[in-house]
Amino acid sequence: MVVLLNGAPGAGKSTLADLVARQRPMMLALDVDGIKHALGRWDDDPGAAGRDARRLAVALIREHLAAGYDVTVAQYLARPEFIEELERVSAGSGAQFVEVVLVVDVLNLSQRLRERQAHPSRHEHAINNSLVGPADAPRLAATIDDIQRLRPRSTRVDASGSVRKPSC
Numbered sequence: 001m002v003v004l005l006n007g008a009p010g011a012g013k014s015t016l017a018d019l020v021a022r023q024r025p026m027m028l029a030l031d032v033d034g035i036k037h038a039l040g041r042w043d044d045d046p047g048a049a050g051r052d053a054r055r056l057a058v059a060l061i062r063e064h065l066a067a068g069y070d071v072t073v074a075q076y077l078a079r080p081e082f083i084e085e086l087e088r089v090s091a092g093s094g095a096q097f098v099e100v101v102l103v104v105d106v107l108n109l110s111q112r113l114r115e116r117q118a119h120p121s122r123h124e125h126a127i128n129n130s131l132v133g134p135a136d137a138p139r140l141a142a143t144i145d146d147i148q149r150l151r152p153r154s155t156r157v158d159a160s161g162s163v164r165k166p167s168c
Contacts, residue, residue, distance in 0.1 A: 001070040001071075001090075001095050001096045001097075001098060002061060002065070002070070002071050002072075002073065002086055002089070002090040002095055002096070002097050002098070003017075003020060003070070003071070003072040003073070003098045003100065004072075004073050004075070004077075004083060004086055004097070004098065004099045004100065005017050005020075005072060005073065005074045005075075005100050005102060006075060006076065006077050006083070006099065006100065006101045006102065006144070006147065006154070007076060007101060007102030007103065007104070007144060007159060008076060008102075008104065008109055008137075008140035008141060008143070008144050009076055009113065009116075009132050009140065010104065010109055010112035010113045010116055011076075011102040011103070011104045011109070011112075011144075011159050012102060012104075012159050013074035013075070013076070013102060014029075014031065014074045016074070016102070016159075017029040017030075017031075017072045017073070017074035020072045021072055024070050025069075026067075026069040026070075027069060027070040027071065027072060028060070028061075028064050028069065028070070028071045028072070029072050029074070030057055030060065030061065030071055030072065030073045030074075031074060032050075032053050032054060032057045032073065032075045033053070033075070035053040035056050035057055036049045036050055036052075036053035039052060039053065054082055054085075057073070058085060058086075058089055061073070061086070061089055062089055062092075062093060065089075065090070065093040065095050066093065070095075073086065076140075077147065078143040078144075078146070078147055079147070080147065080150050080151060083099065083147075083151060087099075098155070099151060099153070099154040099155065100154065100155045100157055101144060101147065101148050101151075101154045101155065101156050101157065102144075102157050102159035103141075103144060103145075103148075103156055103157065103158055103159060103160075104141070104158075104159050104160050105141070105160055106137045106138050106141045107137075108160045109137040109140060109141055110134040110135075110137035111134070113132065113133055113134045113136070113137060114133075114134040117133060117134070
């Protein structure tokens, strides 16, 4: 099974992916941005780095599925191409594809982004804070609505609440 958790930055995708992965033996919580940020000088050409990170993520997903394990991918995707690729990889591996869109209203999203700027809790937050901020919340929320319209079979989940992370 491949579970895609899509949503705006700050929607809680990574937190939920970690929680979902803890529920299944050897389920991989794959962070495509983590792969991108691990590429040397990725910020010289973020577009190329993002494409290469997605290529590497797909290869990793194929291998993990072939080994009999599940994968969850937490990624903000405003266009359908990578979603469709994940769907094809799942089908080609005989795995179920589950697409979830985490939705947060503009006011809450703006507040989360503000909080994340003030107190980044993950390495990628510090990087992403230079790319998106509270003022971007209306645009980000609109892109999530747009992708949901393009992908009507996805499951929409209200992510406005909070989740307590279990201790390790």
